[in-house]
Amino acid sequence: MATLDLTGLTALPAQVWGAVRLVPLVRHRPITGLRLHTRLYGDDPAVVTLPKDAAYNAYIPHGFVATWSDSPEASFGTDLTSPTATAPASTCRLRFHRRMARREDRDRLRFLPLHLAMEGYLALHFNGPTVLWEEWSQRAIRRGLSPRAEQAYAGAQVEGLADALKLFEIHPDQCGVVLYVADALAAAFVVPHPDDYRALHATLLLDMYGELVHHYALLAAPVPAFTARLDDTHVRTLDDLRAAANRQSTEWAAFHATTMAGGLLDASYDIRRVHRAGRFTLSRFLPGFRPKEENHIGEIITDQRGRTAYLKTFRLSESQIRRGHLLNTLASHDWHLPTAAQSLGTTVHAFGLRLNQAGFGHLLNEHVLAGYRARARAAAKSSQANPAKFS
Incomplete structure (x- = not known):
């Protein structure tokens, strides 16, 4: 890397x-x-x-x-x-x-x-x-x-x-x-x-x-446009003005590299x-x-x-990031769903449904995917029947 x-x-x-x-x-x-x-x-x-x-x-x-x-x-x-x-x-x-x-x-x-x-x-x-x-x-x-x-x-x-x-x-x-x-x-x-x-x-x-x-x-x-503001209290000559403009250019370049383009660089x-x-x-x-x-x-x-x-x-x-992340996770765990799900801190059926939502459902056996859907529905019904209480 x-x-x-x-x-x-x-x-x-x-x-x-x-x-x-x-x-x-x-x-x-x-x-x-x-x-x-x-x-x-x-x-x-x-x-x-x-x-x-x-x-x-x-x-x-x-x-x-x-x-x-x-x-x-x-x-x-x-x-x-x-x-x-x-x-x-x-x-x-x-x-x-x-x-x-x-x-x-x-x-x-x-x-x-x-x-x-x-x-x-x-x-x-x-x-x-x-x-x-x-x-x-x-x-x-x-x-x-x-x-x-x-x-x-x-x-x-x-x-x-x-x-x-x-x-x-x-x-x-x-x-x-x-x-x-x-x-x-x-x-x-x-x-x-x-x-x-x-x-x-x-x-x-x-x-x-x-x-x-x-x-x-x-x-x-x-x-909005970014505008430069020079401190005119320190500008007395053309050289002072040139130095102040150069400082603004240097500060802009540093701001762009560290803040605006930081996600790329x-x-x-x-x-x-x-x-x-x-x-x-x-x-x-x-x-x-x-x-x-x-x-x-x-x-x-x-x-x-x-x-x-x-x-x-x-x-x-x-969505493209999510697909790449899921594929990298599977590959790093030899495409073993339970261990890949565990590495993400989720259940195997939830991980399988995430694969389906990302467009990779066709990779799973249909009966396996149907089982994941059934477990998700059962978990949703259980949570509705036993709501959390706070008093």
Whole structure:
């Protein structure tokens, strides 16, 4: 387990539009040798072939292509889909991709942003029970958790995000942004060079966001802007004014790192390497699935010194956190329901019903699940017949 390190990136004062708050991240020394550009795929449904005859089906409007070398380079633009490739209106084309991350040349790697991270979440303990306990169904034993599905929203569906991206200022050294919706951290996006950020700024509308972010943007009231207040009693010269402004900038950056982004930066992650690209490493990460807390999945590219060149995150909803927590609990106890329930301080029938509510009821034998429901009803009737009294 490790934490995310954003050393070298500085948070500048936020910009606000309605419920959307964007915090620019700048680098005074860009990371050289790595460049990113986007490749647009259009609105066709996509299938990604994975190892062991698995497949990932999703709406994938774009991908990223990373190129690397030993000398600085500029990003080389955007590849648009061919207009001649448009399918007739009465048909639905299906786009196929080989792997989430695939090397296309000696110094070029194509990967699917956020879908790389989501696949890691969906593959969590995907093979199902490791021991054939009697509670598990034949489907769970033969197919594991297949199929698993999660719902997300495109950035264009997040209320106010398109206007915010269009109106907000891009700073000269900006290499990233932290996106908040109703002051809940929704996503972080980091690239190695300011040229990359200017080219990829609008791709935030093509990214996917969880239901929490979508609902907050739709229902939340506008958030207040943070304004700096200088103590003019100590300002006598331009140097005094400059020093006071610099102190405010330093305090804002520290406040953002420790308070606003603390849920992302203070957490520990299980980071798994996906691909090595020269002196850079592409990895994806999963959180500890802490219930009632902020949890993010994502992907990251680091250089040989461990510096973050690229980062993209996705905030999980409470139901997604719950599913990850239940699966981790089962796996850590060899999928033995009684010991897993005991570790959570609950009864086996209550734990079984929690699995059912989380969408994993099909993994249990039907007669076992029916027995859990019957025990829950009996316990509820017993509590009604014997109410607690206090006098």
